[in-house]
Amino acid sequence: MDMEARARDDHHDALRLWLRMLTCTQLVEQRVRGQLRAQFDTTLPRFDLMAQLERAPEGLKMNELSRRMMVTGGNVTGITDQLEAEKMVQRVPVEGDRRALLIRLTPAGRKAFAEMAEAHERWIIDALSGLSEREVKSLHTLLGKVKQRINSPESITP
Numbered sequence: 001m002d003m004e005a006r007a008r009d010d011h012h013d014a015l016r017l018w019l020r021m022l023t024c025t026q027l028v029e030q031r032v033r034g035q036l037r038a039q040f041d042t043t044l045p046r047f048d049l050m051a052q053l054e055r056a057p058e059g060l061k062m063n064e065l066s067r068r069m070m071v072t073g074g075n076v077t078g079i080t081d082q083l084e085a086e087k088m089v090q091r092v093p094v095e096g097d098r099r100a101l102l103i104r105l106t107p108a109g110r111k112a113f114a115e116m117a118e119a120h121e122r123w124i125i126d127a128l129s130g131l132s133e134r135e136v137k138s139l140h141t142l143l144g145k146v147k148q149r150i151n152s153p154e155s156i157t158p
Contacts, residue, residue, distance in 0.1 A: 028127045050113040059102030
């Protein structure tokens, strides 16, 4: 049963919309996870870690990777160990800080990530192909309003 199935007719439209957005997100994520596994024998967390490193060619410290990915340091360490064993990333000492290491993509890691990112883009385009270009832009704009409202000082905070 997906999240949207929890909605009832007497629920507020906003709640029903939230459940539909959550369901769509989960369905797309499931498809991406399956495609990453089938085509690249990798996982979404590994893809996400490599994506963060692609955006930071100089490398990132483990705690920064953990913060950006919103996972524990232990998770990042485990993924980094796997990717390092496969020669996809390397640990590089930080000049002036003997305890710190930067994690960087290797040339092989950059190449592998570029292939995965290209396929990932195609999967997302396919997932949203039921919408016209205008509908995609409109939905993007509307979700931007939601994001802006949530991030505004007037928004209800916990």
